[in-house]
Amino acid sequence: MKRVLGGISLLLVSLIYLAPVLFMFIGSLKPDADVLVQAGSWRALWPDTASLENYRNVIARVPFGRYLFNSLFITVAIVAGGLLVNSLAGYAFSRLQFRGRNLLFAVVLALMIIPLEAIAVPLFYQVTLFGWRDTYIVQIIPFIANAFSIYLFYTYFLGLPKELEESARIDGAGVLHTFFLIIAPNALPAFASVAILTFLTQWGAFLWPLMVTSGDAVRPLPLAIATFHSLPPLQWGDIFAFGVMMVAPVILVFIVFQRWFVRGVVATGIKG
Amino acid sequence: MSGVEYKDIEKGYEEQKPKQGTLRDERESRVMALRRFNLRIDRGEFMVLVGPSGCGKSTALRLLAGLETEDSGEILIEGRSVIAHPPQQRDVAMVFQNYALYPHMTVEQNLAFPLKMRRLRRREIHRRVRKTAEMLDLADLLKRRPGQLSGGQRQRVAMGRALVREPKVFLMDEPLSNLDAKLRIQIRGEIAELQRRTGITTLYVTHDQAEAMTLGDRVAVLNAGVLQQVDRPDGLYDRPENLFVAGFLGSPGMNIFPVTPVNTGQALDIQLGESILTLPDDSLAKHTGLTSFLNQPIFLGLRPDALAPNPKDDYAGTLPVRVVSLEALGHENLIYFELLKDPATRFVMRTTSKIRPQPGSDIWILPDLHQARFFSVDGQAITP
Known part of the structure; x- marks a missing residue:
């Protein structure tokens, strides 16, 4: 009985959190006229007639493929670059002995608490100076090195037995061979966690692309949906369809990496 | 090579070491x-x-x-x-x-x-x-x-x-x-x-x-x-x-007894508590170094297998001890004992499994001084 009650309350709570997503998904299948009219009732969660009309509209009205490519390209580049750079940095901090290591690591940790909003303007000056505005690179480079990712890798590497590396060194591997052939393959959960966290954060990036891009050519999805929202005619069904198309890749990534992600979160001791 | x-x-x-009261x-x-x-x-x-x-x-x-x-x-x-x-x-x-x-x-x-x-x-x-x-x-x-x-x-x-x-x-x-x-x-x-x-x-x-x-x-x-x-x-x-x-080395390790070499005429004797142990003639050559330690406290080392209950009626060269406990290992016994006159330290001997003295009983043991090793008070072996 206790378990049933527990299950029901869990279901109710998760419904509360899921409601907006369901509302968006179901709304995206409804004729535009029904979306707002049914919004205040239970019918919001039930389509009388379902069609993919709204999706076709989105693709007809804006270059969605372009935005999707931009978002994917930028996010994947940040994730890939970030995995390489941050894992190497985390490894260096956790294992290599060098002068100033502790000070440098303290600086990295301190960087975690500085939000992008705080440094957005000086950063904007800097990239303008470099002539990087309206490019992919300006949306990628500033986000590759990430203090939190470094810290995640650092804690994970600390937990790996030191003997693995010592053994590799005696077996003839240098630092890079040791890292890529021995350490990295044994730290897949950490890589998955960082990949998924970075992907989720960057997929929704809005402020920075808004500041540094002006044309459709390099703009990612979050900017595109904001623009789309203000593009007449205002059709909620289309906006919901856009939203679903924007969220789908994130959900896909999470499903693929979920097993690793959970292990990584457990192993690195981070909390969600 | x-x-x-x-x-x-x-x-x-x-x-x-962190200084007391601060982590920094x-x-x-x-x-x-x-x-x-x-x-x-x-x-x-x-x-x-x-x-x-x-x-x-x-x-x-x-x-x-x-x-x-x-x-x-x-x-x-x-x-x-x-x-x-x-x-x-x-x-x-x-x-x-x-x-x-x-x-x-x-x-x-x-x-x-x-x-x-x-x-x-x-x-x-x-x-x-x-x-x-x-x-x-x-x-x-x-x-x-x-x-x-x-x-x-x-x-x-x-x-x-x-x-x-x-x-x-x-x-x-x-x-x-x-x-x-x-x-x-x-x-x-x-x-x-x-x-x-x-x-x-x-x-x-x-x-x-x-x-x-x-x-x-x-x-x-x-x-x-x-x-x-x-x-x-x-x-x-x-x-x-x-x-x-x-x-x-050795399991158990060597027994270390506090002793004093004394010269009682011809032979070189070892005083252990109130007992006098006489070094066998054939091992005297091994222990000529002891002459420099006459009447000084030194240590006598004897492996557990160099000790055994006295099988004879003659008590010369034996030690009176009290059995403290016995560990039966199947093929052998370890018998822990203390000196009757000086029960502060515990020693051990290794015997066949047939020998089983009662804990608490007093027995005489016979050390085999052919296997004796002597150490000065600074812990170094005394060699010829």
Whole structure:
């Protein structure tokens, strides 16, 4: 009985959190006229007639493929670059002995608490100076090195037995061979966690692309949906369809990496 | 020719102790792991480094591997100084206590890894991996990962990975300590056999004296960073050079009695409490050094097997003792006792399983002074 009650309350709570997503998904299948009219009732969660009309509209009205490519390209580049750079940095901090290591690591940790909003303007000056505005690179480079990712890798590497590396060194591997052939393959959960966290954060990036891009050519999805929202005619069904198309890749990534992600979160001791 | 030589090695560690009441200020003090460490291992020799935890034995091994750097001194491998060389250039192979197998690789890949790092041809790698696998009875396990192996199998893979390279020196850091007692004895035999077959100079570190005594051509005993004695196992057992070695080796260790040599006419006698023990004539020559210690307190060392209940009616040269407890081990008994006149210290003798005195009873024991070893009060053996 206790378990049933527990299950029901869990279901109710998760419904509360899921409601907006369901509302968006179901709304995206409804004729535009029904979306707002049914919004205040239970019918919001039930389509009388379902069609993919709204999706076709989105693709007809804006270059969605372009935005999707931009978002994917930028996010994947940040994730890939970030995995390489941050894992190497985390490894260096956790294992290599060098002068100033502790000070440098303290600086990295301190960087975690500085939000992008705080440094957005000086950063904007800097990239303008470099002539990087309206490019992919300006949306990628500033986000590759990430203090939190470094810290995640650092804690994970600390937990790996030191003997693995010592053994590799005696077996003839240098630092890079040791890292890529021995350490990295044994730290897949950490890589998955960082990949998924970075992907989720960057997929929704809005402020920075808004500041540094002006044309459709390099703009990612979050900017595109904001623009789309203000593009007449205002059709909620289309906006919901856009939203679903924007969220789908994130959900896909999470499903693929979920097993690793959970292990990584457990192993690195981070909390969600 | 020497396989390995440590010359005047000094090694210390910074020990960081938080100052009381604060986490920030840390005082640094240097703890010495090895002091003036000199050891020569002959080519092809099986040397065991033994000592209690924290005595510096693993440090000595890691210095040779290049995993740590000495403060001063020199290390030679086959006559060539290696202190400037990183581990991968020293041509040593090591078996770690936890085996340190690469979990994501199969047994075959684990064995091949050191060869790949040395850029051997694929065919040669394959040949050597097969050969090693056959030698260690791993041929059926090549496709498995370490997680799918038993403790003993992992141990053999770790040995294989070290052997496959045919290194100049083979290092083992307590490689049996994660195995159960039965397997430990089996693999101990295998290691000895393998070393004999390959003839690779080996340095084996352990805190287990039974391993040390059974495996080593010679055994080096280390305590608090200082080398105490290097000798063949029987030499260490029979002729310990100081009280530490006497007490550390042997299970149980040597009994140490406080005694005084006294001259009662012709013979050299030993006063132990109120008893007078007479050194046998035929062993006098071994103990001429005692004459410089006449009427001074020294220590008499006797192994548990050099003591036995007195079988005769004659009480000359015997000690009255009280039995404290008895450990029956099946094939033998360990009888713990204290001196009747001085019950502060407990001693032990080893007897056949037939001898079973009651705890609490008083008996006479007869020490075999042919096996006596004497030590001065500063702990050093008194030699002729």
